[in-house]
Amino acid sequence: MLLTDFLLVLKDLPYQMWVPGKPSLLWLIILYATVFIALYFIDYKRWGLAVVVLIVPALLFTSRFWLNNELQVTFINVGQGDSILIESPRRKHVVLIDSGGLLRFQTDEWKTRDAPYEVGRQVVVPYLKGKGIATINTMILTHADADHVEGAEEIAKEIRIKEIHVSPNSWGEKAMDALRIESEKQSIPIVEQIAGVSWNIGQTVFAYLSPTDTQYEGNNDSLVLYVQYGDFRALFTGDLEKDGERDLIHHYGPYIRNITLLKAGHHGSKTSSSEEFVEHTMPALTIITAGKENRYKHPAKEDVERLKERGLRHYTTGTDGP
8 A cells, every 4th residue: 555655656746757768779689688687696696786787787878868979950840840959969958949739720529639639748758758858958939839839838747848948028929828837837937038148058059149129029039049069050040031031141140151050931931041041041951840741832842942953952851851
């Protein structure tokens, strides 16, 4: 009875689960082998050796991420939406830009699922846990569109989030309601950010280049993040459109010229990725976050042609992703 009560208490503790990540086939064989070897030592009552054989490989498996001295950027395929994972070298800092989500439209009652599909819980959380990520240092919600923020509350329930960054005055939008309630429950700080704010994690620089004012009006007030690590320079533009792109060139022209990686604005919509912007940034690689055969016909043909004409490498998450 006491054991049952103790297990129930443990079950209700937040973030109590060990999240070592998904093992490769080689690691799976090693870990299984250590169990059998440990059982052999236990059979001969050699308890110390049994503990060492079990614990040392498990610790090495858990710490493998901290030995990676590279900056890693992953575009999570969430369909028609954004979710981008950034891991600084040795995983000192984990940033999640947007959470994915669904734009839900009115449908007949008979078409409504008993258990609605949840991108955050069913796609993003399993991916993060599969990578051994139990804590997000900074969650950045570029703007208050459902396909960027709806999954945030679902993620917050299962992954520890230290701080949430939002565009000024976007937190009051309806799409943010569920996250705002959950963040208050967990005492997660929600911080409004603006152009000019930056921070360093080791040799990695994170800086916001937009918005430049505090009036929230939608796509062109997306939080735009610039990341630099050595020669690698990346620009994550949320749903920024042509006017916002023009402002970026005006205020930060030298920093965003000939960049390494561009997250195309607004899912490759014809309202973004203007001729002037592409010509100025000339990204070595462009990622377009758009669902396969989406109703908006993203990415726009003219945007793709603009990249092709300049010989710029580009991928779309819905068609080129896993």
